[in-house]
Amino acid sequence: MIDKWQHQGFVTLGIATGSPHTFKDPKTGKWSGIAVDILNAWAATMHIEPRYVDTTWDNMIAGLVASRYDIGVSTTPTPTRALAVVFTESYFTDHATAVVRNDAPVASLEDMNKAGMKIATTAGTVQEKALTDYAAKNHLDNFKIVRLPTNDEVILAFQSKRADAMFLDVLGNRNYHTLHPDNTKVVEPNPALSVAGSAFSMRKDACFTDIAAFNVEITDLLNNGEVEAFTQSYMK
Numbered sequence: 382m383i384d385k386w387q388h389q390g391f392v393t394l395g396i397a398t399g400s401p402h403t404f405k406d407p408k409t410g411k412w413s414g415i416a417v418d419i420l421n422a423w424a425a426t427m428h429i430e431p432r433y434v435d436t437t438w439d440n441m442i443a444g445l446v447a448s449r450y451d452i453g454v455s456t457t458p459t460p461t462r463a464l465a466v467v468f469t470e471s472y473f474t475d476h477a478t479a480v481v482r483n484d485a486p487v488a489s490l491e492d493m494n495k496a497g498m499k500i501a502t503t504a505g506t507v508q509e510k511a512l513t514d515y516a517a518k519n520h521l522d523n524f525k526i527v528r529l530p531t532n533d534e535v536i537l538a539f540q541s542k543r544a545d546a547m548f549l550d551v552l553g554n555r556n557y558h559t560l561h562p563d564n565t566k567v568v569e570p571n572p573a574l575s576v577a578g579s580a581f582s583m584r585k586d587a588c589f590t591d592i593a594a595f596n597v598e599i600t601d602l603l604n605n606g607e608v609e610a611f612t613q614s615y616m617k
Contacts, residue, residue: 382591391430395450397438398532401615402455416455418611423598437530439505453582457507469595471578477508478554479568481546494521501535501544504528511575512548559617
């Protein structure tokens with residue numbers, strides 16, 4: 382696959398909004414974020430132009446399998462997904478948190494259930510699955526899960542009070558709380574939910590050397606501190 386991309390001069394990358402891993406400047410249309418920086422570094426090493434293709438988290442794996450793009454950006458490996466695509470090593474270990482308004486009398490998902498809160502999350506993500514599974518397992522039937530196509534729509538639902546909480550990845554929620562410290566607080570589920578890696582995915586026709594070349598790039602960036610530098614540059 383890499384030989385093909387080098388010959389044609391570019392690689393296509395399926396990407397959805399998930400700040401600070403991936404986010405798009407609405408004015409320029411340019412994508413940025415931790416995962417984008419890693420991909421751009423890899424593409425420079427391989428002498429390939431990265432071309433980003435907008436998608437949603439709900440359609441990310443399906444679009445990859447259907448050859449709408451060559452690589453899925455910042456995708457979380459799961460056993461089910463691994464039956465359809467192959468994954469690189471993870472560049473970050475993530476988990477999910479909830480952000481609520483500061484005056485909400487809650488400190489756990491169980492408290493949110495008692496209060497009958499609406500919890501917005503992004504459809505098709507591991508956070509959505511973890512919240513759904515946890516609610517079913519623990520009979521939390523009183524809160525409503527509001528599933529939206531993008532992280533941006535989750536944030537807008539929370540800001541407009543169409544949702545009482547947002548359930549997203551730890552870095553995204555940490556940034557949001559840092560920007561709004563006076564009127565929000567973070568609720569950490571106990572035990573932690575959606576503990577999983579953030580990686581990149583390719584179709585099954587990718588060969589061992591394609592994955593190995595990407596893994597070496599990720600390992601080098603982790604070992605020399607660049608992934609941490611990328612991360613800190615996007616934290617508020």
